[in-house]
Amino acid sequence: MNMAKATINRLPTGVPGLDEVLGGGLPEYSFNVLAGAPGCGKTTLAHQLMFALATPERPALYFTVLGEPPLKMLRYQQQFAFFDEAKINQSIHFVNLADETSTGDLSKVLDRIIAEVEMRSPGLVFVDSFRSVILASQTLGRDFISLQQFVQQLGMLMTSWQATTFLLGEYFSENDPSPVFTVADGLIWLRQSVQANSVVRKMDIMKMRGQPTLPGLHTFRISELGVRVFAPPFPAVPNESGAGSPIVARASMGVVGLDAMMGGGLPRGYSLLVAGPSGSGKSILAAAFLAEGARLGETGVIAAFEQRPNQSRGRHIADLIDRHQIGVIDTRAHALSVDEIAMLLIEEIRRLKASRVVIDSLSGFELALAPTFRDDFRESLSRMVAALTSTGATVLMTSELEDRYNELRFSPYGTAFLTDAIIVQRYIEVDSRLQRMMAVVKVRASAHSNELRLFHIDDNGIQIDGMLAGYEGLLGGRPNRRPTLAGPSQGADDG
Amino acid sequence: MQAEKPAVFATLARLAEEGMDADIVASNAASIWRNVELALAPIIGQSAVAALYKRSLHISRATSPFLTAVFDVPHAPGDYAPLQTALSQQSGADASAALSVLLQTFHELLVRLIGESLTERLLRTVWDNPSYGLALRDTSS
Numbered sequence: 001m002n003m004a005k006a007t008i009n010r011l012p013t014g015v016p017g018l019d020e021v022l023g024g025g026l027p028e029y030s031f032n033v034l035a036g037a038p039g040c041g042k043t044t045l046a047h048q049l050m051f052a053l054a055t056p057e058r059p060a061l062y063f064t065v066l067g068e069p070p071l072k073m074l075r076y077q078q079q080f081a082f083f084d085e086a087k088i089n090q091s092i093h094f095v096n097l098a099d100e101t102s103t104g105d106l107s108k109v110l111d112r113i114i115a116e117v118e119m120r121s122p123g124l125v126f127v128d129s130f131r132s133v134i135l136a137s138q139t140l141g142r143d144f145i146s147l148q149q150f151v152q153q154l155g156m157l158m159t160s161w162q163a164t165t166f167l168l169g170e171y172f173s174e175n176d177p178s179p180v181f182t183v184a185d186g187l188i189w190l191r192q193s194v195q196a197n198s199v200v201r202k203m204d205i206m207k208m209r210g211q212p213t214l215p216g217l218h219t220f221r222i223s224e225l226g227v228r229v230f231a232p233p234f235p236a237v238p239n240e241s242g243a244g245s246p247i248v249a250r251a252s253m254g255v256v257g258l259d260a261m262m263g264g265g266l267p268r269g270y271s272l273l274v275a276g277p278s279g280s281g282k283s284i285l286a287a288a289f290l291a292e293g294a295r296l297g298e299t300g301v302i303a304a305f306e307q308r309p310n311q312s313r314g315r316h317i318a319d320l321i322d323r324h325q326i327g328v329i330d331t332r333a334h335a336l337s338v339d340e341i342a343m344l345l346i347e348e349i350r351r352l353k354a355s356r357v358v359i360d361s362l363s364g365f366e367l368a369l370a371p372t373f374r375d376d377f378r379e380s381l382s383r384m385v386a387a388l389t390s391t392g393a394t395v396l397m398t399s400e401l402e403d404r405y406n407e408l409r410f411s412p413y414g415t416a417f418l419t420d421a422i423i424v425q426r427y428i429e430v431d432s433r434l435q436r437m438m439a440v441v442k443v444r445a446s447a448h449s450n451e452l453r454l455f456h457i458d459d460n461g462i463q464i465d466g467m468l469a470g471y472e473g474l475l476g477g478r479p480n481r482r483p484t485l486a487g488p489s490q491g492a493d494d495g
Numbered sequence: 496m497q498a499e500k501p502a503v504f505a506t507l508a509r510l511a512e513e514g515m516d517a518d519i520v521a522s523n524a525a526s527i528w529r530n531v532e533l534a535l536a537p538i539i540g541q542s543a544v545a546a547l548y549k550r551s552l553h554i555s556r557a558t559s560p561f562l563t564a565v566f567d568v569p570h571a572p573g574d575y576a577p578l579q580t581a582l583s584q585q586s587g588a589d590a591s592a593a594l595s596v597l598l599q600t601f602h603e604l605l606v607r608l609i610g611e612s613l614t615e616r617l618l619r620t621v622w623d624n625p626s627y628g629l630a631l632r633d634t635s636s
Contacts, residue, residue, distance in 0.1 A: 070539045074609045085613045096540040 008210060011164065014052020014082070015045065017229030017343065021203065021218050023211035026186070029162055030209070031155040033130075033180055035169045036190030041201060041222050042168045043073060044080065045190070046126050048226040049166070051082045054091040058123030061116055061163075062094045065101050065109075065129055070094060073128075080226045093120060106150040113154065117161050125163045130180070131170035148179035155183040185209040191217070195372040198335045203229055219337040219373075232380075233342035233387030247446060251356065251394045254292025255285065257464035258423075261440045261449040266421060268355070270444070271385045271395040273418075276425030280436055281457050282398035285423070286358045287317050288461050289396050293356040294325045300356035301348045301393075303329035303341055305364025327352045335370035338380030342387055349391050357393045363400035382418050389420075420444040425455075429478050430468065437474060438464065501615075501622030503527070504599055511591035520590040521582035525575040527598065530621045532573060538617065541572040551601040559593035561585060 010025030019025045026032070026049075034042045046062075054060035064070040074094075077083050088094070095116050100109045117125065134147055158165040167180065181187055187207035193200045202217040220229040250265030259265040266272055274282045283306070290300040302317075320326045327348040329341065345357060359365060366377055373380065388395050397419065422441040427434050438455050440448045452474050454465040471479035510520070528548070535544045552566040561581055568577040578597075582590040605614045 064540070069543060071543050071608055074539070074613060078610055078613060085610075085616050088613065088616055094538040096537060098540045098542065 010211075011053055013049055015048050015227050015229060017218070017220070017231045018227070020231035021205055021214045021229050022186075022208055023205075023213040026164065027208070027210060028164055029159050030185040031158055031165045031167075031183060032186035032188065033167050033169060033184045034188050034190065037192065038170055040190040040192050041220070041227060042170075042190055043068065043077065043128055044222055045188075045227050046128060046166055046168055047077045048080070048082050050092060050124060050126060051084055051087060053124055053164075054087055055123075056091050059091045059093065059120055060124035060126065061120055061122040062092065062126045062128065063097050063113060063116075064094060065097050065127065068129070070096055079224065081224055082226045093122075106147065110150055110153060114157060117157070117163065121161070122163050125158055125165045126168065127166070128168040129170050130167040151180050151183050181207070190220075193217070193372055195370070198370040198372065200335050200337070200370045200372055219339055221333070221340070230337060230339040230343050232339050233346060233384055235386045235390035251289075252292055252296075253285070254288035254290075254295075255462045255464060257453070258438075258440075258462075261451065261453065261464075262421070262443050263446045263448040266394055266396075267443070267446060268394050269389050269392055270420035271389050271397065271418065272421040272423065273397050273399055274423045274425070275399045275401040277401055277427060280425040280427065281455070281462055282400075282425060283360050284314075284457060284462055285425075286360050286396050286398055287314055290326055290356055290358055291316055291320065294320045298356055299325050299327070299352040299354045300358065301327045301329065301345060301352060301354045302358045302360065303331055303345055303365070304358075304360050305331050305368055306360065324352070327354065331365075331368060336365075336368045337370065337373045338365075338377065338384055341365070342380075342384040345384075345388060346391060349388070349393050355393055357388055357395045359395070359397040361398040361400055378418075385418050426475070427477065428468075428474055430471070435468075437468070501602070501618070503622045503624075504595060504602075507591055507595035507598070511588050511595060515587040515591050517585050517587045517590040518583050520587060520594055521579040524582050524590075524594045524597075525579045527594075527621070528575045528578065529573065530624060531601070531618065534618055534621050536572070545570055545572050547601060547604055551597055551604060554600045554604075555593065555597045558596050559589070561589075562593060562597065 009028040010019075011028055012025050013019055013022070034046060036042055050060045050062060064073065078085065093116075095112075097109055097112060100112045113125075113127075155165070167184075169180070184207065186205070186209065189204040189206050191202045191204065193202050201220050201222065203220050204217050205213040205215075214231060216232070218229055218231055220227055222228075247267040249268040250259070250262075251268055252259050252265045253262065274285055276282050286302075290302060293300045300320075317326065321328055329344045329348060331341065333340075345359075348354065349357060362381070366374060369377065385395060385397075401424075419442075421443045423438060424441050425436060425438050428437050429435070436455050436457070437452055439450075439452045442448075451467050454468055456463050456465060468474060468479065470482050472482045473479045532541070532544050549566065549570055552562050556562045556566060561584075565577045565581045570577075582594060585593065602614065602618070605618070609617075
């Protein structure tokens with residue numbers, strides 16, 4: 001006989017990014033703990049979940065215990081966009097348990113919870129904060145039922161009554177295995193990580209029975225819209241269009257002559273690193289790349305980290321932004337994480353069905369990160385690039401490169417290996433003039449030019465000129481005229 | 496944004512003008528306050544309702560000094576006898592006016608704390624309860 005297994009419905013939480021981190025939503029009838037220090041966002045997260053999930057068919061009961069006065073909670077929570085007062089006393093019921101808690105008798109608290117649950121048949125139950133329940137039972141110190149019994153009975157009852165339950169706790173200690181943690185099906189820990197002067201909110205799904213949760217600390221932000229979790233970006237599907245498979249299409253770069261240097265343009269779904277010193281024209285190349293896309297009817301997305309983005313983008317790009325052919329990622333928030341930018345980029349790519357993405361520049365990006373994320377910059381960047389290209393978009397990133405004439409470097413982060421293609425720009429001194437030079441260093445799985453080409457920038461953007469014939473030592477920054485006759489070398493590096 | 500005031504305030508204001516029997520105002524006052532407490536205490540807790548009640552008394556003393564006597568008595572949740580007694584000792588007009596001010600003060604206090612729409616949602620059943628209006632009106636005719 002083929003009997004069906006129990007089906008666990010997963011409720012979409014309505015909190016951006018949380019479903020991904022939880023491994024597909026919140027299991028129905030689960031018994032969960034939201035733990036963390038004061039101010040870490042437990043009540044906000046609980047309210048956001050409640051307002052998203054509560055319906056007349058699945059009403060919510062929110063028990064407030066001694067912790068935060070409910071009056072204040074209502075005052076502050078209603079500032080969030082998700083707070084919909086039309087649901088209050090309809091699909092959402094607040095119940096104050098202060099009287100029962102103050103007796104210190106957990107069985108009284110339990111009885112009251114049971115009475116309310118039996119009366120309302122809620123689909124969702126919240127107890128805020130559970131810490132107060134524990135404290136009250138301890139300080140009054142009488143031998144009613146133990147905390148463990150209380151939690152076990154509560155967990156059993158709530159599941160039997162088909163309620164998805166959340167206990168909010170303030171000072172649970174990770175080192176002190178509370179009986180709550182054993183009973184709980186889910187344990188979501190909210191933290192505020194401090195490094196130097198920067199504070200970053202992080203969420204850790206320490207336990208979620210039967211779910212492939214994403215391990216690790218996930219950044220989240222609280223704005224007027226509520227909590228937003230930044231799940232680490234994952235390649236959407238195995239990267240079919242990117243490197244490794246035959247190149248089917250190429251994106252033209254918008255600079256005359258550059259496509260030819262790249263073997264016909266930048267293969268679609270590739271990531272390209274444009275490295276060069278300050279002022280060499282990286283942003284202009286990036287702008288040309290987006291403008292060319294717009295000319296061909298494609299849409300693009302830009303995450304710009306320069307100090308004055310509007311000035312450096314130029315009029316044409318500003319027009320395209322106004323016409324919604326190019327989407328702009330807001331990079332002004334403090335203490336960014338790579339995951340946050342990745343999520344914003346991917347959302348914008350999907351929204352605009354964008355095929356071209358520009359990140360200008362990685363150096364500015366790194367500066368905008370919270371210090372705590374700088375150590376992992378390479379790893380996070382590698383994940384982000386994989387996720388971006390997996391959307392099918394072609395990605396151009398610029399990287400500030402200090403001109404070092406005694407070595408050939410492409411990126412200060414060792415990020416060169418991350419990208420499928422590299423263009424390097426440099427300054428060289430020729431006849432007492434500072435000239436610009438560009439070369440295509442790498443285009444994975446494609447033939448490309450090995451020429452070092454001079455270029456200049458005029459009102460129409462980048463103009464690629466010829467090779468500097470008859471010189472050598474160009475990469476050293478001070479090329480020498482190659483001797484026309486075989487003779488004693490003048491030495492390329494005597495300067 | 497100032498929404499329309501609940502009907503109960505208009506009723507009380509009118510009754511104050513018409514000169515209503517103070518005893519009736521007083522007994523209605525107690526039942527109105529018990530309903531307020533019934534609507535709010537499960538949500539914000541009895542002690543919060545009690546604190547807001549005390550604060551409202553404190554503010555309303557400015558216009559109705561006799562409320563000082565009520566304010567000075569320690570308030571036990573659910574006990575509106577001191578208010579009822581004090582109101583019944585006034586003239587009908589003074590009692591109606593004082594109750595009106597007290598309820599409006601409480602309402603405005605709650606609006607400042609949790610906003611107009613939420614206050615309205617929580618107290619709608621109390622203010623819209625037609626029994627006060629009827630009870631008050633019946634006896635005035």
